[in-house]
Amino acid sequence: MYVVMSCLLLVMSVYDIKHKIIPDQFVYTFALFALLNLFVGGSSWWHIPSYEALIAGPLAALPFAFLWLISRGKWMGFGDAKLMLGIGWILGISGEVNATILAFWIAAAVSVIWLFVTYKKFKPGTEVPFGPYLILAMYLVLLFHIQVLDVGILKEIVLSYL
Numbered sequence: 001m002y003v004v005m006s007c008l009l010l011v012m013s014v015y016d017i018k019h020k021i022i023p024d025q026f027v028y029t030f031a032l033f034a035l036l037n038l039f040v041g042g043s044s045w046w047h048i049p050s051y052e053a054l055i056a057g058p059l060a061a062l063p064f065a066f067l068w069l070i071s072r073g074k075w076m077g078f079g080d081a082k083l084m085l086g087i088g089w090i091l092g093i094s095g096e097v098n099a100t101i102l103a104f105w106i107a108a109a110v111s112v113i114w115l116f117v118t119y120k121k122f123k124p125g126t127e128v129p130f131g132p133y134l135i136l137a138m139y140l141v142l143l144f145h146i147q148v149l150d151v152g153i154l155k156e157i158v159l160s161y162l
Helices: 001-018 022-041 051-071 080-119 133-143 151-161
Strands: none
Touching: 001 022, 001 080, 001 133, 022 051, 022 080, 051 080, 080 133, 080 151
16 A cells, blocks of 8 residues: 555656646545555554544645635645645644644745746745645655654643643
8 A cells, every 4th residue: 555655646746746736536546545544454454543543634634725725726726735634644643743844844945945046036926836845744754753843742732721
């Protein structure tokens, strides 16, 4: 399953860079495999995932869908929200928060350098495909356990105020 998901993510990255859109058939297939991955594996062949693992996907997609909704697609495409659905199911809540922050940092650094090298100035209104940055950040968090924010401490702070 990981090979299939990696191939889908590679195709989505290249397609997003070239066309600035993430095709539905790829992103929905990826999300389906990520969801199935929650049920398969572990100590037994089939198991029921935790409630937190199941809601991690929709929780990851929600902020991106909100940005798409309030901007009417000008700030961010809806494909990024759909991509975050699968990323949330793969990384869990803590991992997806870290991957999102990391993706924004990497995208900002690379995009500023790219815009300056390409146009010799900062050109406002330039579209930047964000999907590849989300995918890169997902792999950095998944493989190297990069943690830019301790979500456990953040959860304790929020719960202490409730």
